[in-house]
Amino acid sequence: MxxxxxxxxxxxxxxxxxxxxxxxxxxxxxxxxxxxxxxxxxxxxxxxxxxxxxxxxxxxxxxxxxxxxxxxxxxxxxxxxxxxxxxxxxxxxxxxxxxxxxxxxxxxxxxxxxxxxxxxxxxxxxxxxxxxxxxxxxxxxxxxxxxxxxxxxxxxxxxxxxxxxxxxxxxxxxxxxxxxxxxxxRLLPGVLGNAESVEEESFSHGLLEHPQYTRPATWQGLEIPPVLLSGHHGEIEKWRRAQSEEITRVRRPDLWEAHQKAREQGK
Missing domain, CATH: 3.40.1280.10 (SPOUT methyltransferase, trefoil knot domain)
Structure with missing residues (x-):
């Protein structure tokens, strides 16, 4: 042995x-x-x-x-x-x-x-x-x-x-x-090429991740939401945040409740 x-x-x-x-x-x-x-x-x-x-x-x-x-x-x-x-x-x-x-x-x-x-x-x-x-x-x-x-x-x-x-x-x-x-x-230093992706993905802030899109701009008659093509980073961030909150509220009520409590305690 x-x-x-x-x-x-x-x-x-x-x-x-x-x-x-x-x-x-x-x-x-x-x-x-x-x-x-x-x-x-x-x-x-x-x-x-x-x-x-x-x-x-x-x-x-x-x-x-x-x-x-x-x-x-x-x-x-x-x-x-x-x-x-x-x-x-x-x-x-x-x-x-x-x-x-x-x-x-x-x-x-x-x-x-x-x-x-x-x-x-x-x-x-x-x-x-x-x-x-x-x-x-x-x-x-x-x-x-x-x-x-x-x-x-x-x-x-x-x-x-x-x-x-x-x-x-x-x-x-x-x-x-x-x-x-x-x-x-994947969370160890140097494993992921883009450290920001860890911060933006699901569960990192107690919420599910927002929808993602890429080219082409139109596929099967479906378009990328215009805000994502606007170049206005502040509006893009607001849209993504709102999407994350809505998806979490609908799909994972348990996470949404915990998120709400954490937000209240942070005030």
């Missing part, structure tokens, strides 16, 4: 393990932001993370991806990683001794301030604010669940926070891990 996780970027800096709670505040470090993924399917990575801007940033060393194959820490000749649920029931549960060994190995290769997150449908809903906070840490250790889940004692012992990508159930945490990392990595 190899003690070193499979790295898709620069080599990890070896530091002593100290698990932290979700979203521990930490200064941005000079070394590459590190993502560790404990998974039964390491070949699923980098997947889409190796493409486009995240892939380019990975190659340039702006961030590092280390996969930790859980099967390497399995017990016995067949490298078993799971067992039947205590108390009975369907399915299998990931063993605490196996996951604990994987975590101990992984945490030797990442900064202590990097949080440990378990991707789980019962966790806190992942959103843009969480992505922004994660981007300010040295990195993250992600646990991809399988089967009926992970022995609760692992979560309790390491103080691991659970994070959900939405109110639905996947067969495993790998797709969720890629989505979480994509949303976070």
């Amino acid at each position: 190899s003690d070193a996780p499979k790295s898709h970027g620069r080599k990890a800096v070896r530091l002593s393990p100290t698990p932290r709670e979700l979203m521990t505040e930490a200064p941005v470090l000079a070394r590459a932001w590190t993502a560790q993924v404990i998974t039964l399917f390491p070949d699923a990575f980098p997947g889409v993370l190796g493409l486009s801007l995240t892939g380019k940033a990975l190659q340039e060393g702006k961030w590092q991806l280390d996969t930790v194959p859980l099967r390497d820490f399995g017990e016995g000749r067949h490298r078993n990683v799971d067992d039947t649920p205590a108390g009975g029931g369907a399915g299998m549960v990931l063993r605490p001794d196996v996951m604990g060994a994987a975590l101990e190995t992984a945490r030797r290769n990442i900064a202590p301030a990097a949080p440990i997150l378990y991707l789980s449908p019962r966790g806190r809903r992942f959103d843009q604010s969480v992505a922004r906070q994660l981007a300010q840490t040295p990195g993250v250790t992600l646990i991809c669940g399988r089967f009926e889940g992970l022995d609760q004692r692992v979560l309790d012992h390491y103080g691991i926070a659970e994070v959900s990508m939405g109110d639905y159930v996947l067969t495993g945490g790998e797709i969720a891990a890629q989505a979480l990392l994509d949303a976070t990595v």
